[in-house]
Amino acid sequence: MYGIFSYGITLPRIGWKQGNRILDLEVVGLLGYFSDLNIDPAVFAQPVLNDFIALGKPTHQAIRQRIIDLLADKAGVLKSVHEQVFIHESRAQMHLPVRVGDYTDFYAGIHHAENVGRMFRPDGDPLLPNYKQLPVAYHGRASSIVVSGTPIRRPNGQFLGSDKQPVFGPSQALDFELELGLIIGKSIPLGEPISVHEAEEYIFGVTLFNDWSARDIQRWEYQPLGPFLGKNFASSLSAWVLPFDELEPFRIAGLHQEPTPLSYLQTAKPRHFTIELEVWLKPADGEEICIARTNAKYLYWNFAQMIAHHTVGGCNLNIGDVLATGTISGLEPGSYGSLLELSWNGTRPLHLSHTEARTFLANGDTITLRGWGFLNGIRVDLGEVSGSIQPALQL
């Protein structure tokens, strides 16, 4: 996985994470190990991955193969420079891996959408009529995306009090959302749609993504134009980006899509992925426990369909843009990707221990999302994204 790290007095640069060690690609480059690939080592001495991403997929594949060869050659060339090229991750300061131009959040986790529908429209169909016709999405706030590990301050905001009158104060219903984030790898100009068949070529990599949500603020503000302050106080992106190619062993057909989507969303090839996902909660003074286990296979719409839909009207995409999937939930209560669902809108507290329970997040809680692919004996780690809740600012 690629990320941006610094340590000691060094400037941020690109590293490759292998277990708990980081391979310093700037130093590897300066030592000449990429020189026959015609790669300028300066591309690794960058505070974000964007310029590296712009090198394009063939170059990424050549670099990746060289990294594999160097790491596999245990007795070989890197041994003599071991101290220079490897940094233990405990010594590294991680940075936001990409400069995010725009951020889009989809709603492709169908069981999450059904659960929300059941809670808030108990008498209707849990899914709205458009849900199976198009990948519903909205534009989120790019400037407030932070790297894993950044503390998350509980937002103040306006919501309805117990007497149904608006009040102002710290959110009483702070939540996480378990999502995957795609990092766009190739720009497309305004007015040029990307076909669903070519869409995967536009993905540089995949990350874990936590779209923190203040449910009380969101519920009061969101009609008719969608979420705003309920979401824009922060979203957490993992520090490490898994190259999209590494998901290849986990490709599956995905959920059956009925009704058949319109032709611009139709794709014969399997374009879903089975990725194991977990949510862990650590109270301020307690043990970390796993509160949900699910899988990316519960996304109704696949990545290619999201990109094809996003661009079909002419909207451009730029390198470093983030497309998040929306909350991924499974079918069972223990597989829900938000506290909104796990506590069924606060009506069924989630018991963490004999003494601790949660409806929504408490100050001091740390949420960590983890993911990995595991199929046919092959395992690929997707890393984690983590954030701890700080008390609201006193205004």
Added chain:
Amino acid sequence: MYGIFSYGITLPRIGWKQGNRILDLEVVGLLGYFSDLNIDPAVFAQPVLNDFIALGKPTHQAIRQRIIDLLADKAGVLKSVHEQVFIHESRAQMHLPVRVGDYTDFYAGIHHAENVGRMFRPDGDPLLPNYKQLPVAYHGRASSIVVSGTPIRRPNGQFLGSDKQPVFGPSQALDFELELGLIIGKSIPLGEPISVHEAEEYIFGVTLFNDWSARDIQRWEYQPLGPFLGKNFASSLSAWVLPFDELEPFRIAGLHQEPTPLSYLQTAKPRHFTIELEVWLKPADGEEICIARTNAKYLYWNFAQMIAHHTVGGCNLNIGDVLATGTISGLEPGSYGSLLELSWNGTRPLHLSHTEARTFLANGDTITLRGWGFLNGIRVDLGEVSGSIQPALQL
């Protein structure tokens, strides 16, 4: 007004528009006319205003005063260098004036919100319960903001056909939206709210803004997360940015806000502005005619309230961010800021001439929004934003 222009083989640089002439601020600076102000002329040799904006309000005020003095001194110092410093606007190529990090669209035009409510919820209150409690807003797409004059391609997309089944094709309900856009002039970090009393200090300038909308696409997609493809194919920003200070003569109290907003949105000082606004439509082979006249005084929420609300939960703002007001409509049919309202959702065609009528925009139509302040004998021009509709891409 400040803008970014180039001509002939020059690189883009900052200019000040005065009537139909552009004062080339890079050349003025190189000739030494800003040197006693301690301004490096290189700040004017930029493809966007962002670095110039970062100089801060006292510097902008000093530069502005110098420009006023130079322009007023008709017989004076600029006379000998007239050919070097003035470019007729017909020779200039205009560029997007700012690099937009994030773009937010409010919904503060109350008569627009009421009209939409009357059309789509005829049996209910035209305004939703949150409307007078908070400035409703959503995040828009920053990457598809284009400068005035850029052609606008009719988007393809998915919408409901006459049999209420989804179909794909060119939007049949392409519309404009008459808005003002604020250009943020000072960054605020994540987690630090801006008080309503200080909020105006964060505005660099004001522009005209057209939030093009495909009503059929928007109507089918927008539940439950708000507008997406119905809006993100393009928004047009005027090429010229009026410094916020120049609106001072047009400050007014604005609409009475009842119920009284929560305290974080309360401000005693008048913070609305009276700005005359017009919409002009030119068919491909016809005369340009004015189809709507309205005024920014019909914004329910003022700029300061928009900024205070946007940041109260901790969302950061960056220099160059665009905050648009939402569509501004008056009380009478001839004062509506969108064709959705002017044609009452297509039910009352708008007659342009004996032979031409519109429900929504036709290919070849050019929409130009114009604005100016005029009060107590003082007039300040806000310029215009224009765009012509091209046929949809054949897919």
